[in-house]
Amino acid sequence: MLIAAFTNRRKLRKHTAIAGLILLYIFSNTWLLNVCANSWEYKQVKLPDTAHYSCVIVLGGFSSPVEGKEGRFNGVSDRFIQGMKLVVTGKASHILITGGSGSLRPDEFSEGEWVRGQLKEFKLADSTILIEGKSRNTMENARFSAEILKKSGLKPPYLLVTSAMHMRRSVMIFNKNNVPIVPFPADFITHKIHPPTFWDLIPEFSAITWWDGMIKEIFGYVVNGRMK
Numbered sequence: 001m002l003i004a005a006f007t008n009r010r011k012l013r014k015h016t017a018i019a020g021l022i023l024l025y026i027f028s029n030t031w032l033l034n035v036c037a038n039s040w041e042y043k044q045v046k047l048p049d050t051a052h053y054s055c056v057i058v059l060g061g062f063s064s065p066v067e068g069k070e071g072r073f074n075g076v077s078d079r080f081i082q083g084m085k086l087v088v089t090g091k092a093s094h095i096l097i098t099g100g101s102g103s104l105r106p107d108e109f110s111e112g113e114w115v116r117g118q119l120k121e122f123k124l125a126d127s128t129i130l131i132e133g134k135s136r137n138t139m140e141n142a143r144f145s146a147e148i149l150k151k152s153g154l155k156p157p158y159l160l161v162t163s164a165m166h167m168r169r170s171v172m173i174f175n176k177n178n179v180p181i182v183p184f185p186a187d188f189i190t191h192k193i194h195p196p197t198f199w200d201l202i203p204e205f206s207a208i209t210w211w212d213g214m215i216k217e218i219f220g221y222v223v224n225g226r227m228k
Helices: 002-006 010-027 032-038 080-088 111-121 138-152 164-176 205-226
Strands: 055-061 061-069 070-073 090-099 129-130 159-162 181-183
Touching: 002 010, 002 129, 010 080, 010 138, 010 164, 032 205, 055 080, 055 138, 061 111, 070 111, 070 138, 070 159, 080 090, 080 111, 080 159, 129 138, 138 205, 159 164, 164 181, 164 205
Parallel strands: 055 090, 055 159, 090 129, 159 181
Antiparallel strands: 061 070
16 A cells, blocks of 8 residues: 555556555454454363363463563453362462563563462462463463473362463463363454354455464464474
């Protein structure tokens, strides 16, 4: 669209304008996004009534720094909700929160340490809480969690909770770090696929932001898959 706006070549202006409009429509189409994301998101899991695990691992990213070491829950806090639910309903005995800070000044805010306070407000016993507050990405989530779980003596497999869009890459990384896990995805963005209606054909800006997240996950999956 920028080329179309500034070029003096009429033919190039026409072709780039058409291509830009087509791409804009494709990536702002929520129905097409749902179809594509549905094939990438991890499917919802229903645990048997008798299922019980020693620990549920909840990946960070569901809170954001506010000021200093203070934080607040953000738009993907369903991870935290589902992790809490698994403990409260007796599906898991312990909860491990893994997440530090991805910023250049990690000394200011540690997600794991901030969440420790939130868990205490929910009246979870200290003995059931494990915190890993130094990791900056999923690879460090897996590596540092493996060390903590080994020291804790809790028996595998462990439940792993993260966003459904992020789960595929997370499973691969945790498997590479020899952490036996059972995926329990949360924070779904897709719904059942149906034939497009008139309203599905109307562009929405929000779809573009979800494409951004999905492309990042696919790219990360390929890159992490090639790393030892």
